[in-house]
Amino acid sequence: MLIEAFTAVCLGYGSYRDVKTREIPDTLWLIMGGVGVVLRLFDHQWKVMGVSVGVALLLGAVLLVSGLFGGADIKAFIALSLLVPQYPGAAVVLPVFVVSVFNNLAVIRVIEILVVFFYNIVKGNWYKGDIPQWKKILLYMTGFPMKKEKVDYRFLPLQDLQGDIHLVPDIDTDIEQFKKECTLKEIWVTYGSPLIAYITVGCFIAFIKGDILLQLMMHFAGS
Template sequence: MFDGLSVVNIVRMIAAFTMLGLASFLDLKKREINDMLWIAFSGVSILLVVFSPDILFSLKVVGMSLIIAPVALLLWRLGMFGGADALCLVVLASLAPMFTITTAQLTPFTILTNAAILSVASLFVNLSRNIISITRKENIFKDIDETRMKKILAIFIGYKAKNPKHSFSLETVIDGKKHLDFSLKHVEHMSFCNEKETWVTPGMPYILYIAAGFIIQVFYGDIIFNLLKLF
């Protein structure tokens, strides 16, 4: 499987997996990642370019891959994900630019699009959780004064947690009544909910999706591109 890879590329893959593994572990355990991790692996990416058999070609590929940098930083500023997620994408783009061990045609955005598709899976996890609660005759919308459409939307976006942990509240109180709040908020300005028996949306670290998206890129390629080929 690795016959066509140079030593530098094998090191790139090992370094990328190591960085993503450490980042995922730290994010799950502490919900924060020290910037030293990104600085260290940025240094590794520089060394890999320096020791590349063709430095000019490596610089060109890394430069093309870093097109994702302004997009990642924009998504961070818009609050779509955290600063650590943005830095992870930027460093990963320089560490393993457009890397794959298949013949798949990649773009600098493959990891991001793969991660976005995988993140949709959480909607179905929420749906399954809520269906199970409903079949158990639980009144998951007790005391919630909301329209049917918003309740249907809530079933996909979140769930009623008895003792929430690492989740964000979906509830708000208006004129003494509980409502569902789907307004967009900056992820770095949100606090985890610790109120019991409340509707929440899971605060799954996006770096996990990035890591999974990269693994899929390496061994399979672009999910969207490969799905389009089926048609």
Template structure:
């Protein structure tokens, strides 16, 4: 038999994650309802495996308890904690939580004479394997950035954290500016906040560049600003308030941690420079998808690496 019924049903996570990763790359937005069917399936399969393991008793029951315990008491709280501290987004946390419920122990699939995953762990907690694989895949992202920039002849300390973007593409780019009025910064303007600001003012970056002095004057603020939205890329005054930055943030409340000073610095950069460096951020759902696929076929990358260096 190729696999047990529960393990076959667990593979439904793959097409859902493929779609979610695509949305993450294109818009950085994944609807919460995406995870509801998988969550329901995960709960059913967790109970299914729990009852079957209990009836089997012995090592089967112990094996299930260890895997489920690590998933429920370690992986899920860690995923929630990473989201709360801003390490990744809400969709990333929901995906990892659902996968922790869906894969408490190692599944088994027979491909001809080959049985995968190939490399297991002493604990047998597959959710932990997905998490560590995801983190290891994510650490490769700076290397990819560096190679991309090196192939284009861009050798700079920024080459491992971002890439240059023409100002005309800024409204369609995800990430954060790596520049302000004084040079390099890791806390530059979030481009989602830029889109919120432009929609709030009912204008475009091109219009700001054509007449920056007019838009810098708060007198130019609209009497009834447009809805700012959440800054997603779609498919298809006070005299001293330069750019109306304080008025904007007072109206919308919050824009990804942007301050009036940060918004002004970002607008000054975007209206005066042809090319800006942007930290694109990591579409983390892509890392989760790759981490899951590697886990299903190969197994645990960390365990394999520790064995190679003789640490296990």
């Protein structure tokens, strides 16, 4: 239970900083990873940790290149893979704990997408521009219109300064500068989800219930 408690404290603090400021000190990830390495001096699970870190690096590289994760999110996954390379008390390596956390995060994101989609339907938020229908559907699943003056650091524009739609937002956008240069009164934005908070929830679920996505897949495969 000590590992679970320490992980909860670290990720809980990271979540708080992510929600409040979107800035998380690298010291937090260094502490998590460092404690993980120290623990391996006692349990000698170096190979298990190696597999966990390797998977986290591969997963992180794909997500970073795709633009789905930022630097802090990748650091969190790597730190978690060092601290908790496998389920606490488990006798098997697979499933790798960090993968279960990611799968739970994916389930949370799907729920978020459904909420946004139905929100747009209920509110009648329809994009009037000339783009393919499939692109409109994806837009309704990921974004919503907002008055420009209400946009702050919590949101990322899905439109450029010319008003063209981009389904993958630039996570490095300077929101205040964008608002100054943008001439649109209303823009489509996506909620800059505090992924560290989502990772934290996914980790808690993994500790308590395991890999939700894997369980759902096994349930439907067996039905």
